Amino acid sequence: MSELDTHDYCFVCLGEEHAVLAIEKGGCEHCDQLTVKMLRSRLNYFQSAPALPSWGSRMDLNDEQETGPSFSLVASSDPNISSREHEARSGASSVHEGDDISLGSLEHEQPASEHSSLGKKSVEELLEVVTRAVARLQLDWPREQETPKHSKLEDRFLSGGRGEKPQHQFLPFFEDLHDELSKSWSKPYTSRIFVPSTSTFSTIVGAKSRGYTEMPRVEETLASYLSPESASSIKKPTLPTKPCRVTSSLVGKAYQAAGQAGAALHTMAVLQAYQADLLKDLSAGSTIDEEAFSELRRATDLSLRATKQTARAIGRSMSALVSTERHLWLNLTGIKEKDRVFLLDSPVSPSGLFVARFKEVKKHEEAFVQGGAVCLPAPPR
Numbered sequence: 001m002s003e004l005d006t007h008d009y010c011f012v013c014l015g016e017e018h019a020v021l022a023i024e025k026g027g028c029e030h031c032d033q034l035t036v037k038m039l040r041s042r043l044n045y046f047q048s049a050p051a052l053p054s055w056g057s058r059m060d061l062n063d064e065q066e067t068g069p070s071f072s073l074v075a076s077s078d079p080n081i082s083s084r085e086h087e088a089r090s091g092a093s094s095v096h097e098g099d100d101i102s103l104g105s106l107e108h109e110q111p112a113s114e115h116s117s118l119g120k121k122s123v124e125e126l127l128e129v130v131t132r133a134v135a136r137l138q139l140d141w142p143r144e145q146e147t148p149k150h151s152k153l154e155d156r157f158l159s160g161g162r163g164e165k166p167q168h169q170f171l172p173f174f175e176d177l178h179d180e181l182s183k184s185w186s187k188p189y190t191s192r193i194f195v196p197s198t199s200t201f202s203t204i205v206g207a208k209s210r211g212y213t214e215m216p217r218v219e220e221t222l223a224s225y226l227s228p229e230s231a232s233s234i235k236k237p238t239l240p241t242k243p244c245r246v247t248s249s250l251v252g253k254a255y256q257a258a259g260q261a262g263a264a265l266h267t268m269a270v271l272q273a274y275q276a277d278l279l280k281d282l283s284a285g286s287t288i289d290e291e292a293f294s295e296l297r298r299a300t301d302l303s304l305r306a307t308k309q310t311a312r313a314i315g316r317s318m319s320a321l322v323s324t325e326r327h328l329w330l331n332l333t334g335i336k337e338k339d340r341v342f343l344l345d346s347p348v349s350p351s352g353l354f355v356a357r358f359k360e361v362k363k364h365e366e367a368f369v370q371g372g373a374v375c376l377p378a379p380p381r
Contacts, residue, residue, distance in 0.1 A: 004038070006030045016046035020118065127169060134172050141172040180308045181315040185348035188319030189326075189341065193253050193260075201306040202263035202313065212259035215252045243331045250327060254320035261313035264306050271303040322348050329353070 005011070007030045011019065019042045022031035031039060134141045184191040207213050223230070223237030230240045239245045278296045323344050330340050346357040 004034055006033065011042045011045075016043075019043045019046055126171075130171060139172050139174065144170045177307070177311050181311040181318075182348070183312055184316045184319045187345050188348050189323045189344040191316060191319060193256050193316055193320075199260065199309075201267040201309045202260040204263045204266050207259070207263050212263045213256065214259075215255045243327070246327055247324060250320050250324040254317045254324065257313050257317035257320060261310045261317065264310040264313060268303055268306040268310065271299050271306065275299050275303065319348060322353070326353055 007014065018028070018031075019039070022028055022034075022039050023043055026032055133139075204212075218237050220237055227237075227240045230238050239248055275296060278292060278299070281292075326344050326346075330343060335343070343354060343357060346354055349355050
């Protein structure tokens, strides 16, 4: 083992999974002390070597058969493995001071071949499971694919002649989830952000102190400096003009709805982790009684309810952002307040900002023109 390595076992004993986690997530106090170059060389050792038994499987083998073949014999079947192992132990034989890169800077580096095989395997597993789920749920899934544009500057011979990149498969659109998400889209401006009957899953401990419930307020000292005329020792700081205050209110609604979605995700994560543990016990062959199955079914239904509430909260956040964009454009007009609210509350449509009530907007064309003329510069004399 290298002098820099403080593990109790060698990196081969720890296995490939430990090497992958050290690169992707970190968290091991021993691996965090190693350089990125050394961690990569250890991962490359596993990816380039034949399949090797993990430390746990070797311990099981030793328990069953004390005189079984040693791991060193298995690992040395390939003459190149011993050299790769020595290279990985020593950090590619030469670790200079300039190579001591912290793990924190790893996210800024994206080598082309570091995790390509792992990423490809994850995508394949996702598509396989989603395909079976779509078939079971009888969902409509048009096989739309995004064909990457071929560049004439791509390698022809170097880098193994990679050629064109694989096509990207779009995942299915879940219509039932969209129905929940778009419930507030019919009246985006006047829809309520907080609905007590549907906020059960987003009421979590510490939501307010962690910033989930409302937009952080501006400091009074800063508000008094930026807008002295709106400063008050009694009321909370406010923006000086009504258009600015309306914009701030709409942005606050969007933030609050997004916070509710984030809070509901905590409940979803707890329920899903609980489901995973119950299923783990089932797959391990442990005895699970009828009560455990009932508990698993209850956790599944509660997780689905939390998903619906999360979708609705995200939809309310999107509605508030659409209303904000409309408000910014309507500020350029001299339209009346009643008509302004009517247009702000127009149903959300991906076709356009005001497309759902375009005819109604046309009725106020004179007001638009009049208000727009005020914003135009004076003609030259």
